[in-house]
Amino acid sequence: MPAPNNVRRIAPLLEGALTCAGDSLSRLVSEVFSPLETDIATQSLAEFTTLLGKEDQPVVVILLEVHGDLYGFLAIIVAPQFAEYLTERLIGDNSSPDMAQSALGELGNIVGSAFLNYVADSFDCVAAPTPPQVVHDMAGALLSSLGVHVASTPDDDIPVIYTSFSNKEKAFTANLLWLPQESS
Amino acid sequence: MSNSIGLGEYRVGHPGMDEWTMHGLGSCIGLIIACRKTYISAAAHIVLPMNPSAQEQNSGQPARYGREAVPFLINEMKEKRSAEDLFAIMVGGARMFQFTMVDDIGRRNIEELRGSLHRAGVPIVAEDVGGRKGRTLRWNPTTGMAVVTVVGTEERELTPVSEQFINVVTE
Numbered sequence: 001m002p003a004p005n006n007v008r009r010i011a012p013l014l015e016g017a018l019t020c021a022g023d024s025l026s027r028l029v030s031e032v033f034s035p036l037e038t039d040i041a042t043q044s045l046a047e048f049t050t051l052l053g054k055e056d057q058p059v060v061v062i063l064l065e066v067h068g069d070l071y072g073f074l075a076i077i078v079a080p081q082f083a084e085y086l087t088e089r090l091i092g093d094n095s096s097p098d099m100a101q102s103a104l105g106e107l108g109n110i111v112g113s114a115f116l117n118y119v120a121d122s123f124d125c126v127a128a129p130t131p132p133q134v135v136h137d138m139a140g141a142l143l144s145s146l147g148v149h150v151a152s153t154p155d156d157d158i159p160v161i162y163t164s165f166s167n168k169e170k171a172f173t174a175n176l177l178w179l180p181q182e183s184s
Numbered sequence: 185m186s187n188s189i190g191l192g193e194y195r196v197g198h199p200g201m202d203e204w205t206m207h208g209l210g211s212c213i214g215l216i217i218a219c220r221k222t223y224i225s226a227a228a229h230i231v232l233p234m235n236p237s238a239q240e241q242n243s244g245q246p247a248r249y250g251r252e253a254v255p256f257l258i259n260e261m262k263e264k265r266s267a268e269d270l271f272a273i274m275v276g277g278a279r280m281f282q283f284t285m286v287d288d289i290g291r292r293n294i295e296e297l298r299g300s301l302h303r304a305g306v307p308i309v310a311e312d313v314g315g316r317k318g319r320t321l322r323w324n325p326t327t328g329m330a331v332v333t334v335v336g337t338e339e340r341e342l343t344p345v346s347e348q349f350i351n352v353v354t355e
Contacts, residue, residue, distance in 0.1 A: 045231070046191050055208035056320045058335045063281055133281055137335050140208020141318020144191060145280035148211055148231060148289055 011040050014178070017118035018163045021176055024114035025165060028107060029089040033165040033174065042157035048147040051162070052077060052175060055140025062108030063133045063146070066116060069125035072180040073150060074112045080136060082172040101134045108132035115178065150179050189214075192248035194228040196260045199326040199349060206321045209276035211290035213250070213297055213313070214321035216273040216330055217257050217306060223349045224266035225325050226257040230276075232289065233296035250296035254304050270306045271347055273330045275321040277313040290314065310342040 018038055026033045049055060060083040062076040078086065086107060087093075087100040094100055109132055120127040135142060150158050161178040187204045189195055191212065195204055206214035206229045218225035228247040235249050246256035261267045274297055277290040294313045301308055312319065312332045320333040328349035330342040 049191060049208070056318075056333070056335075065284060067284075130284060135280060135316075137280065138208040138210075138318035138320065141210035141278065142208075142280050144208060144212055144231075145210035145278070145290070145318075149281075149283055149286050 013119065013122050014040065014161050017115045017122075018161070018176065020118045021111050021115040022163075022165045024111045025107075025174060028110055029086060031089075031167050033167055036164045036166050036173065038161075038163040040161050042159050044157060045144070045147045045151055048158050048160065049140050049144040051143060051160070051177075052139045055144075056138045058136065059139045059142065060104065060134065060136045061142045062104055062112075063135070064108060064112045064116075064129040066127050066129045068120075068128040069123070070116065070120055070127035070180075071182070072178060073146060074115065074129070075146065075175075075177040075179075076108050076111060077139070077142075077175040077177065078172070082174065083136070085172060104134045105132040108134070111176070115176070146179070150181065189227055189229045191229055191231050192245050194226065194247035194253070194257065194260075196224065196226040196257070196264065197325045198225075198264075199223050201325045204323045204325065206275075209319045209321060210278055210280045211276070211288075211293060213274055213276040213290075213293045214319075214323075215253060215257070215297060216321075216323050217254070217261065217270055218273075218328060218347075218349075219261060219266035220269040220271065220347070222264070222266040223325075223328065224261055224264050225323065225328070226261055227323055228253045228257055230293060230297065233292040250293055250300055254297065254300040254306070258304055258306070271309045272301050272306045273323075273342055274301075274308060274311045274313060275319050275330070275332050275342070278315050278317055278319070280316065280318060309344055309347050312340070312342060 059077050064074045066072050087103050090103040116127040164173050164175045166173045187202050189206050213230045215228045230250050230253050231248045234251040246252035277294040279288050279290050317334050322331045331339050333339040
């Protein structure tokens, strides 16, 4: 069970899980998405809040809270234009905000489950994600709110497993964050 | 030019200084306290309602915590002979996500600051708090104008006309 202190020791396994998530995204949108970079690090709350660059840039976050033996938060973060593109690829229509929200939630379920199942199977443990929340807002507002919940105190470092995927033309990038927590 | 105030940071300043900005306020709160007599103002980017380490009365990072930030900022203003006839503006305290196992920190931040400002006798003349949207707050120490921006909407002026720094002669 990857508690924060053990994250570095299980780096190869996590990279396998992230690759699995990337493959899942590629299959879902029928377009190859390859990992650009993967980082396993601990970050201060201030660093975490600016992880994606400018704090007031708009982004779409698909968040899964994960319970069971494998406790933590999994977030898929994309630019709004990429969210629109994904929605079109998934349901062929962007006209209904509810449908778009639902489609992005389903994408979070499928890509997130690919990551979680890989890790859970490797440890023979249970990962039970909550239904996805899809939120469109400022990157800093979303990451700081998530970071404050994840860190026990604002001085704590936040363990972050981060990767980004991009399509061939590098026109679109999807960021995947796994924030492992100690089981309660 | 604009000066960013990061999580847990603060500023104290006077007319003539560059604008201050608190980007991407989610559950955090951007607090402004200003003096009607001297036009000295102070700002803090507050993260949590109080220091989670209950044993520590003084965290050493007073701008991070709502309970410590108000007396701390007033004390800083007192050193500039500007601790009378104050008013406050606060922005933020949203609930960006619904978590299953933790409190609504945004709401707790709002409640703590309202209580703390009330105890200090500082009226809140404008606020944009709560809800589900992130905000960016800009404060102009020269004009006394607070402006709030939400994704997908026009920016909005918060400071009531009666509280703006009119007729201030800058250095």
